[in-house]
Amino acid sequence: MSTPVKVALVGNPNTGKTSVFNSLTGLNQKVGNYPGITVERKAGSCTLPNGAKAQIVDLPGTYSLNTTSMDESVVVEVLMNRNDADFPDVAVVVTDVENLKRNLLLFTQIKDLGIPSILVINMSDRMSRKGISLELEKLESRLSTRIALVSTRKHIGIDRIKELIANYQDLPDNALLDIERIEPEYFGRLLKLFPDENPYKLWLVITQDINFGTVEKARLKSDVLFKTKSEAELKRMQHRETVLRYQLINNALKGAYEIDPTAAKSFTSRLDRVFTHRIFGYLIFFLILLLIFQAIFDWSQYPMDWIDERFAAASDWVKNALPPGIFTDLLAEGILAGIGGIVIFIPQIAFLFLFISLLEETGYMSRVVFLMDRLMRPFGLSGKSIVPLISGTACAIPAVMATRNIENWKERLITILVTPFTTCSARLPVYLIIISLVIPKGTIMGISYQALTLLLLYILGFAAAIFSAMLLNRILKIRGRSFFVIEMPGYRVPLMKNVFYTVVEKTRSFVYGAGKIILAISIVLWFLGSNGFSEEFRRAEEIVNKRIDTEGYSAYSESYIEAKLTEFRNGTPVSPTTQPNAINLKAQQDSVQAKTAELRESARKQEIASFRLEHSIIGQMGKAIEPLVKPLGYDWKIGIAILTSFAAREVFVGTLATIYSVGSDQEETIKNRMSYEINPTTNKSLFNLASGISLLLFYAFAMQCMSTLAVVKKETNSWRWPMLQLGFMTVFAYLVALLAYQFIY
Amino acid sequence: MKLAQVFTVLLSLLKFILNNLSLTVADLKPGQKGVIADFTDSKLPVKLLELGCLPGNKVELLRIAPLNDPIYINVNGSHIAIRRTVAEQIVLRPVEDPSRL
Numbered sequence: 005m006s007t008p009v010k011v012a013l014v015g016n017p018n019t020g021k022t023s024v025f026n027s028l029t030g031l032n033q034k035v036g037n038y039p040g041i042t043v044e045r046k047a048g049s050c051t052l053p054n055g056a057k058a059q060i061v062d063l064p065g066t067y068s069l070n071t072t073s074m075d076e077s078v079v080v081e082v083l084m085n086r087n088d089a090d091f092p093d094v095a096v097v098v099t100d101v102e103n104l105k106r107n108l109l110l111f112t113q114i115k116d117l118g119i120p121s122i123l124v125i126n127m128s129d130r131m132s133r134k135g136i137s138l139e140l141e142k143l144e145s146r147l148s149t150r151i152a153l154v155s156t157r158k159h160i161g162i163d164r165i166k167e168l169i170a171n172y173q174d175l176p177d178n179a180l181l182d183i184e185r186i187e188p189e190y191f192g193r194l195l196k197l198f199p200d201e202n203p204y205k206l207w208l209v210i211t212q213d214i215n216f217g218t219v220e221k222a223r224l225k226s227d228v229l230f231k232t233k234s235e236a237e238l239k240r241m242q243h244r245e246t247v248l249r250y251q252l253i254n255n256a257l258k259g260a261y262e263i264d265p266t267a268a269k270s271f272t273s274r275l276d277r278v279f280t281h282r283i284f285g286y287l288i289f290f291l292i293l294l295l296i297f298q299a300i301f302d303w304s305q306y307p308m309d310w311i312d313e314r315f316a317a318a319s320d321w322v323k324n325a326l327p328p329g330i331f332t333d334l335l336a337e338g339i340l341a342g343i344g345g346i347v348i349f350i351p352q353i354a355f356l357f358l359f360i361s362l363l364e365e366t367g368y369m370s371r372v373v374f375l376m377d378r379l380m381r382p383f384g385l386s387g388k389s390i391v392p393l394i395s396g397t398a399c400a401i402p403a404v405m406a407t408r409n410i411e412n413w414k415e416r417l418i419t420i421l422v423t424p425f426t427t428c429s430a431r432l433p434v435y436l437i438i439i440s441l442v443i444p445k446g447t448i449m450g451i452s453y454q455a456l457t458l459l460l461l462y463i464l465g466f467a468a469a470i471f472s473a474m475l476l477n478r479i480l481k482i483r484g485r486s487f488f489v490i491e492m493p494g495y496r497v498p499l500m501k502n503v504f505y506t507v508v509e510k511t512r513s514f515v516y517g518a519g520k521i522i523l524a525i526s527i528v529l530w531f532l533g534s535n536g537f538s539e540e541f542r543r544a545e546e547i548v549n550k551r552i553d554t555e556g557y558s559a560y561s562e563s564y565i566e567a568k569l570t571e572f573r574n575g576t577p578v579s580p581t582t583q584p585n586a587i588n589l590k591a592q593q594d595s596v597q598a599k600t601a602e603l604r605e606s607a608r609k610q611e612i613a614s615f616r617l618e619h620s621i622i623g624q625m626g627k628a629i630e631p632l633v634k635p636l637g638y639d640w641k642i643g644i645a646i647l648t649s650f651a652a653r654e655v656f657v658g659t660l661a662t663i664y665s666v667g668s669d670q671e672e673t674i675k676n677r678m679s680y681e682i683n684p685t686t687n688k689s690l691f692n693l694a695s696g697i698s699l700l701l702f703y704a705f706a707m708q709c710m711s712t713l714a715v716v717k718k719e720t721n722s723w724r725w726p727m728l729q730l731g732f733m734t735v736f737a738y739l740v741a742l743l744a745y746q747f748i749y
Numbered sequence: 750m751k752l753a754q755v756f757t758v759l760l761s762l763l764k765f766i767l768n769n770l771s772l773t774v775a776d777l778k779p780g781q782k783g784v785i786a787d788f789t790d791s792k793l794p795v796k797l798l799e800l801g802c803l804p805g806n807k808v809e810l811l812r813i814a815p816l817n818d819p820i821y822i823n824v825n826g827s828h829i830a831i832r833r834t835v836a837e838q839i840v841l842r843p844v845e846d847p848s849r850l
Binding site for chain 1: 793
C-alpha cells in the first residue's frame, strides 16, 4: 500500500477535534493556507497499525454543510470535489459526548455525500459525571458506521481511530437521509435530470454559494425547472431538511444514548453567574485585559532585550569575521537587521496568542463575546470583534485573520478596517524613543508623564478604532441580515498541549507572513541607503573633509563634542591629593586634549557617513518630500524614516539608527544622538515637544504596514478596501500631526 | 368581493394580534422554560435550526447579558447565545399560567 490513506477530520467547534488531530499527528503537522484565501490548512500524517501511512487534513470546524462563513465553505468545497487534493478516502467525524445530538447533524450530512465515515465520540471521560450511557453497537448499526469512543484528555481511544482508518474500506457508504422526503416532486425531477449524481450533493450545489469541480451550478440554475424555486422556498426546504435530520437522529439515539437529567451542568452555571455578572463580569474581563497587557509589554521586554543583543552581536561578528565589502554589509546591515526586526516581536506575539488560546480553550472567550456584544453594536461591530481588537495590540495581521468567524459581512468589514488603529507592538519602539526624547521626566500622582503619555496613546488608538467604526457604520450601505449565534461551551481546564501547538502555529504564520515582506523591505532600504548616483555621494569623503577644514564641524557635531567633553570632565575628578580616581591637573588636561582629538575624529567620520546618506538614493527621496514634512516639524532625516516605515513601522527606529550612525563604530545610543540634532531653521533642538507629539500622533494614525494591507486585501478579496484604508488613515494622520505641531509650537 | 376583502383584512388583523400576544423566547425570564411552537418568520437562519431550535424542542433561558442583550439559552441541549431580535422570532407554545413556567 504505497499511497497514503487520505483522511479528513471534521466536526463541530468545541468538540476537541484539534486535540484529536494533535494526538493523531503529534508534531508531524504542517500549517499553510488554502490557495487564494487566508483560511489555514492544517495537515499532518501518522502511521497506521498495518504499517500504511495516513495523511490527515484538519478541516475547519463547522456545525453543518450549510455554511455561513468562509471557514466553513472550505469544508464543503473539499468534500464535494473529487478532484480536490484533499478529497478524502475516509472522513473522521469528531463529536462531543455531551452534545452528541447536535453534533450528529453534520455526521448525517457527510454520510449523505457518500463518503465513508468513522464516528469519534470524544470527551468520554465526562460520561460518568454527566450520567451519560451509550450503547455503541446499536448506534453503529443505526448510523451505518464504526465508532471510536475517545478521551483525548486521558489518551484513550486514539489507537482505535487508527485501526478504523486502516480498515476504512469496510465502512458502509450508504446515505442516511432519503433526500427526496424534503419535497418528493422537486427531487423527483432533479434526479431525472441527473440520474448519476448523488442527490444530496445536487442539493448542496443548489443551496450553497461556492465553487465546485464536477457539478456546475450554472448548469443547474439555468435549467427552467429550477428557476421556479425562490430564495424563500429554498429556505423553507432547508428548514424541512433539518427537521427530518433531527427526526432521524432522535430515532437513532433512542435507547442507545441516555442522559441522566439530574446530573445537571452545575459547575458551568455557577461560574457563569460570576463571569456574566453585570458588574463583576466586566471587572473580571478588565483585569484579565490588564494582565494580558502587562505580559505583552512588561514581561516580554526581557526576551526582547536578549534578542536585540544577540542580533547586534551577530552583526558585529559578521562585520569582523568576514572581509569588508558589499556582501558583508548586506549580510550584517540588511539581512540580519531585517531578520532581527521580525524576530524581536516573537515574544509579544507569542504571549498574546498564549492568552487568547487559553481563554478560548477554557470556554471563557464566548462569555466575553456575550458581555461585549451589546456594547459593540452601536459602533457597527459585533461581540465577536473583541478578539481581533485585542489581538491588534500585538499585531494587526493575525487580528484581521481572526475576523473570519464574524457572520455578518458588514460587521466583519468594519472590524477589519478599524483594527489597524489599535496600537500594535510595532508602534512601541517609535513611541518609546520619541517619548523619552521629548516628554519631560516627572510624575503626577505617582505616575510618570512618560508612562501617562504611552497610556494616552493606547487609549487614543482604541478611541480612533471605535469612532471610525461608528462612522463607517453610517456611511457603508451594506445590507445583510445580522444574525449572531455563539455557542457557550462548558468551562473546562485547558489542554496545554493544544495551547502550545496553537501558539507555535500562529507565531510561525506571523513570522512567515509579515517576515517575508519586512525582510525584503530591509534589504531594499539598505541598498537605497548605501548607494547613490550623485557626484556628492561618490566624493563624499573628499567634500566633507574639505568642508570641515574650511568651515569647521557642523552645529550637530559641535554640540555632540561639547556634551561628550563635559561628561568626560565631570567623570574624572581632579585633585592634588590622594582621592582614589583622582589624577593631577596636567594629566587631566592632556587627557582632555586626547579625548577631544578622539571625538573630533569620530565626528568627522560621522559627518562623512551622514553626508553620504544625505546624497544616497533614499536621502534624495527624503529631501524631495522635505517640504511636505516641514510644517509638521520634521526634517529630511525624519522624512526618510517615515517613508521607510510605510513598509513596516518598526523600521523607523532602524532607519534612524542607520541615519545617525552608518559606518560608525561608536556604541552611542540612537536616542542620545538624536537629542543633539538641531533644526536648521529654528537653531533649536529638532526633537522638541511640538515635533515629538506631532510625530507620535502621526504614528498613532498612519497606516504603515504593507503586510497588514496585504492581509486585508486577501480577507476582503479586493484592493478597494486596503487602498481606502491607506488613503484615509494617512491623510488623517498627516492632518492631525500638522495641527498638533502648529498648535503647540 | 367586498366581503372577501373584509374577511382578509380581519384575518391579518387577527394574525397581528395573535403574533403580539404570543409568547416568544424573548419573553422568558431567567430560569423559565418553554417549548418551541413555530417561527414568526421563515427567514430565520438555517443555522439556528441546525443548532437545535426546532418546533417541539424545549428551550430554557439561562442568563441575560448585563445590557439585556444577547440572551443565553439552552435549546435541546445546545447552549448558545442569540440576540433579542432573533429570539423574538421564536414562538413558544402558549401556557395557561406563565408564572408557573
